[in-house]
Amino acid sequence: MRSPKNFYLVRWAKPEDYKQLLDLSATEASIIYGTDRQMALEEYLRIYGPEPYMTREGIKKSISDYRKHRAKDYIIVVEKYPERRIVGFVHARVYRNTAYLNDIVIDLSESKRGLGSLLVHALEDAIAETHPEVRKIVTDAHPGSRKFFERYGYEVVDEEVGRDGIIWYRMEKKIGD
Numbered sequence: 001m002r003s004p005k006n007f008y009l010v011r012w013a014k015p016e017d018y019k020q021l022l023d024l025s026a027t028e029a030s031i032i033y034g035t036d037r038q039m040a041l042e043e044y045l046r047i048y049g050p051e052p053y054m055t056r057e058g059i060k061k062s063i064s065d066y067r068k069h070r071a072k073d074y075i076i077v078v079e080k081y082p083e084r085r086i087v088g089f090v091h092a093r094v095y096r097n098t099a100y101l102n103d104i105v106i107d108l109s110e111s112k113r114g115l116g117s118l119l120v121h122a123l124e125d126a127i128a129e130t131h132p133e134v135r136k137i138v139t140d141a142h143p144g145s146r147k148f149f150e151r152y153g154y155e156v157v158d159e160e161v162g163r164d165g166i167i168w169y170r171m172e173k174k175i176g177d
């Protein structure tokens with residue numbers, strides 16, 4: 001019998017994905033804050049509050065807005081087959097002609113394989129298709145992710161120490177014509 005090969009599917013998040021997205025958020029917070037996953041997630045939630053991708057309702061709303069041609073929260077995941085495990089996601093929100101890339105995370109065991117890059121490109125394509133008026137994508141990168149964003153054309157325009165005591169680089173990338 002032939003064994004099934006691994007492949008990765010990039011798709012819009014479904015409501016039932018929220019638990020896996022919370023789990024990845026805990027991984028991300030622990031990388032940024034250097035504490036254990038649970039503590040780091042609690043710290044993140046205390047400072048910033050829940051994100052739309054952390055609840056069923058938040059994800060449902062993103063789908064409903066998208067269907068009404070009013071996409072606002074872009075929650076795009078990469079799912080590994082055949083086990084159907086979500087190994088990364090990106091979240092961005094559109095405000096008029098700017099999109100804010102709020103979060104991108106790839107499971108540690110799947111990093112450096114080009115999946116982060118897939119998500120950055122999928123996000124840009126989705127925004128260009130649904131909100132062609134968007135002219136730039138903005139993000140806040142920490143020292144460990146700055147280089148990743150620079151590789152995809154983001155430039156540092158400012159830096160500040162955040163409410164969590166971490167240096168955050170404000171980065172921007174122009175998109176569209």
Ligand SMILES: CC(C)(COP(=O)(O)OP(=O)(O)OC[C@H]1O[C@@H](n2cnc3c(N)ncnc32)[C@H](O)[C@@H]1OP(=O)(O)O)[C@@H](O)C(=O)NCCC(=O)NCCS
Nearest residue numbers: 028104105106111112113114115116117141142145148151
């Ligand atoms: C930042 C992050 C999303 C990048 O995801 P990733 O899937 O590892 O990214 P990619 O594989 O697309 O690219 C990362 C690097 O791997 C390299 N790479 C890509 N494909 C590769 C391959 N097949 N073999 C070896 N290296 C590869 C890229 O060239 C890139 O190199 P760089 O580090 O010199 O820029 C991921 O490391 C992460 O989740 N970090 C923790 C959370 C975080 O910091 N998020 C950002 C919040 S601001």
